[in-house]
Amino acid sequence: MLIKNILWSLFITGLCVGVHYILTRWVTRRLQCATLRKPRAGLLCSLLLLAHLLECGVYATFYYIHHCFSSFYDSLYFSITSFATVGYGDLLLPRFWEISGSLEGMTGALLTGWSVALLVAVVVLESGEKQR
Numbered sequence: 001m002l003i004k005n006i007l008w009s010l011f012i013t014g015l016c017v018g019v020h021y022i023l024t025r026w027v028t029r030r031l032q033c034a035t036l037r038k039p040r041a042g043l044l045c046s047l048l049l050l051a052h053l054l055e056c057g058v059y060a061t062f063y064y065i066h067h068c069f070s071s072f073y074d075s076l077y078f079s080i081t082s083f084a085t086v087g088y089g090d091l092l093l094p095r096f097w098e099i100s101g102s103l104e105g106m107t108g109a110l111l112t113g114w115s116v117a118l119l120v121a122v123v124v125l126e127s128g129e130k131q132r
Helices: 002-031 040-065 072-083 095-131
Strands: none
Touching: 002 040, 002 095, 040 072, 040 095, 072 095
């Protein structure tokens, strides 16, 4: 049972990493367009937040399909707090799926770091353009 849990969790994590990769590549290409030159950092923040919300939605759908919570709202709420590593503790996964919640927190930290790195790169690029 533990192996099944870990394999499901890795599958969902892989989906989220794939979504993040595709969206960050798409956003990066769009930000290079002449029509989207300014203000790139603000647009990027908005798009990255939407990407993270979509990734939380992937986890929430997984939790809801596996009957971890009685409503999709609760699944999404739990997913967002876990992904952001806040984890209030007011909602808990069933014992069998607890490892999935922990892995979601690790995935959230990883993808948030990736987003921050991309945002820093854009801000540095914009500062260099202003100095020219």
